[in-house]
Amino acid sequence: MAMKIRLARGGSKKRPHYSIVASDSRMPRDGRFLEKLGTYNPLLAKDDENRVKMDMDRVKHWLAQGAQPTDRIARMLEAAGVMPKKARNNPKSAVPGKQMAERAAKKAARAAAPAEE
16 A cells, blocks of 8 residues: 655635645545544644644654655655755756746847947
8 A cells, every 4th residue: 555644735715724644646635534644734834833833753754664755745754854865956946937038138129229229
């Protein structure tokens, strides 16, 4: 059985509240799970201690059993010091889009035109 530690969404429209759960990867996102491991409330401030609450003993137990955390949960575990930090690489994040590149080229052309006269 492929286990995942992931978020299950709760709360009403525009007011998300997530449960951190251990579940079979074949189950739906908000469907059946084996154990609730904590909560995540994205509406709270990032420095609020109640934003992410996890039962670390149980999380470590499930990780030892072979459960794979999702990307978001892995980041939360890295912040908590349970998992080592991964090096992430997104080389395209600094590359401007098509329209922004066109605007920059026009701006450079306008800046160069008065200097030539």
